[in-house]
Every structure is written in structure tokens, then in C-alpha cells.
Amino acid sequence: MTLKTLIAGLALGLSLTAAASAETIKIGVTPGPHAQILEAVKPLLAPKGIDLEIIEFSDYIVPNEALSSGELNANSFQHQPYLDNQVKDRGYKIESVATTVNFPIGVYSNKVKKIADLPDGASVAIPNDPTNGGRVLLLLADDGVIKLKDGVGTTASIADITENPKNLKIVEIDAAQLPRALPDVDAAGINTNYAEQAGLDPVKDPILRESPKGPYVNVIAVRSEDKDKPWVKELVAAYHSAEIKDFVEKTFKGSVLASW
Numbered sequence: 648m649t650l651k652t653l654i655a656g657l658a659l660g661l662s663l664t665a666a667a668s669a670e671t672i673k674i675g676v677t678p679g680p681h682a683q684i685l686e687a688v689k690p691l692l693a694p695k696g697i698d699l700e701i702i703e704f705s706d707y708i709v710p711n712e713a714l715s716s717g718e719l720n721a722n723s724f725q726h727q728p729y730l731d732n733q734v735k736d737r738g739y740k741i742e743s744v745a746t747t748v749n750f751p752i753g754v755y756s757n758k759v760k761k762i763a764d765l766p767d768g769a770s771v772a773i774p775n776d777p778t779n780g781g782r783v784l785l786l787l788a789d790d791g792v793i794k795l796k797d798g799v800g801t802t803a804s805i806a807d808i809t810e811n812p813k814n815l816k817i818v819e820i821d822a823a824q825l826p827r828a829l830p831d832v833d834a835a836g837i838n839t840n841y842a843e844q845a846g847l848d849p850v851k852d853p854i855l856r857e858s859p860k861g862p863y864v865n866v867i868a869v870r871s872e873d874k875d876k877p878w879v880k881e882l883v884a885a886y887h888s889a890e891i892k893d894f895v896e897k898t899f900k901g902s903v904l905a906s907w
Contacts, residue, residue: 669698672878674867675710675722678703679840680903681865684748684886685723687894691885697878705823707776714868715739721873721882723747726863728801729778743866744874745883746906748895750839750865752782753853758833762790762855768814769833775819777802783836784808784817786857801862839902849902864906 672692676682682703689699702719704710710722711733725733726749733739759765773783781803788795788803794810795803805817820828825837826845839849849856857863867886869879885891887907895905 669693669696670878671698671700672720672882673700673702673718674882675702675704675713675719675724677707677710677724677840678705679844680748680750680899681724681840683898684891684895687891688882688885691888691890692881695881695885697881699882707779707822711737711739711741711868714741714870717870721867721869721879723865723867723886725868726778726865728782728862729776730866730868732778732802740871741868742871742874743868744879745867745886747865747867747886749859749863749904749906750902751849751857751859751904752779752786752836752838752863753842753849753857754783754786754834754836754855755829755842755847755852756834756854757830759854762787762792762834765792765813765815765833768816770816770818770831772818772820772825772828772832772835774822774825774836774838776822777804779822779836779838780804780819782857782863786836786855790855843902850900859904 674685676685682701685699685701692699707725710724713719714722727743730743734741754762773780778801781801784795784803787793793808793815796807796809799807818832822838823841825835826841826847829835834854842849867883873879892905892907895903
């Protein structure tokens with residue numbers, strides 16, 4: 648056996664040993680920016696002995712169920728008000744361990760150029776989950792399109808509308824289906840990730856856009872029992888690195904905003 652062959656064999660052995668000892672962490676995301684950002688995080692964790700397995704979900708319900716049941720180790724797709732609502736309604740023992748990015752939600756339209764141009768009786772589609780639907784209602788209320796009960800906060804619902812001068816027809820639709828429904832309504836409040844997947848520009852296209860400041864920064868969530876585990880610290884450190892902030896700024900050009 649030559650020295651070159653011996654060195655190659657040792658290198659292969661070390662590589663296989665490292666691969667075998669790598670800790671696999673399954674993290675749930677929704678398609679689009681959340682998945683893209685985690686793909687950029689993945690190689691930063693490999694030298695730490697963590698193999699990040701990114702699993703995509705097409706809705707907002709299953710990732711928390713999968714985390715709670717142990718099918719996932721973490722998820723990264725939701726903002727804090729949504730997580731709080733899920734924990735309250737379903738009793739999940741999961742919690743956030745870090746903020747990630749903010750996706751200012753927008754109202755889009757194929758039929759009018761300004762929110763003030765919506766005609767009497769116009770149909771406006773909003774997400775059918777409590778927090779994102781409420782988020783659009785608050786956005787409409789902040790612009791004076793409707794009025795809501797005092798103090799409703801992030802839990803606003805259609806039942807909280809106290810004044811609707813234009814008799815808008817508020818239609819609740821699954822968040823992922825809103826871009827597809829856009830041609831059939833006068834306007835729709837669409838989450839940034841779904842807007843981008845549909846080819847909409849979340850910075851230029853909305854006729855009304857949420858302020859980037861507010862309670863809707865997204866989070867990484869884990870089971871409460873896991874929050875102090877070493878892999879959680881490594882995941883957060885990699886996500887909050889300068890490399891990932893630079894990636895977010897260059898990739899999304901203002902449609903997705905880093906929280907750190």
C-alpha cells in the first residue's frame with residue numbers, strides 16, 4: 648500500500664465517521680423564502696456536526712402539529728401572534744427560540760391601482776387563519792377602509808368590523824390559495840411568501856402594504872423540552888450570522904427583512 652493510498656483511506660474513514668456522527672435536525676418550513684433561507688443556513692451547520700433536513704409544508708397548520716408530535720425538531724414559518732394563537736387553541740408545548748425575518752403583508756389587486764379606488768360592494772379576500780386574516784383587517788382599518796372594535800389587536804376578525812362604508816364583501820380563503828383567487832376578487836391580502844411564488848413583487852405590486860415594524864416578525868419554534876439543547880443554540884447562531892443577513896438582503900431586495 649502506497650502512502651498516498653493510506654492517506655486517502657484515512658481521509659475517507661474520517662469523512663465516514665463524521666457523517667455517521669452528524670446529528671440530523673428536521674425543520675419544517677413553507678415553500679419560498681423560509682425554505683431558501685434555511686438552505687443557506689444548512690452549510691453553516693455542517694461543520695458543527697448538524698445535518699439540517701428541510702421539510703416543506705404547503706399550509707400553516709401541519710408544521711406545528713408535526714413539531715408537537717415529534718416528527719420535526721423545529722419549524723420556521725410563522726410569526727409570534729400565530730404561534731401564540733396555536734398554543735392557546737391546541738395546547739402545544741412549543742415556543743419560539745429566535746426571531747427570523749419579517750414579511751410585510753400586502754393587499755394586491757388586478758382591478759384597481761389604489762385601495763381608495765375599490766368600488767362599493769367590492770370583494771376582498773383575506774387569509775382564513777385567525778392571525779393573518781386579522782392582520783389584513785388591521786391593515787385595512789389603519790388605512791380607514793373599515794373600522795374595528797377598540798382593542799381587538801392581532802386577533803381581529805370579520806365579526807369585529809364596526810363600520811364598512813363601502814360594503815366590502817370580506818371573503819376568507821386558505822392563505823396558499825389567495826394568489827390563485829386574485830383574478831376572481833377585487834383585492835386580496837396575500838402573505839409575502841405566497842405572493843412571491845405567484846410572481847408578484849411584494850415591494851412594488853401591493854396597493855396597500857403593512858409597515859415592516861410591528862409584532863409580525865417570524866420565529867424559529869421548538870418543543871419546550873428542547874429549547875436549551877446545544878443544536879438549538881447552533882441553529883440560532885447560524886441563522887443570525889452576517890452571512891445569512893447578507894443573503895436575505897441580496898436575495899429578496901426589501902420584500903423580506905432580517906430581524907437581527
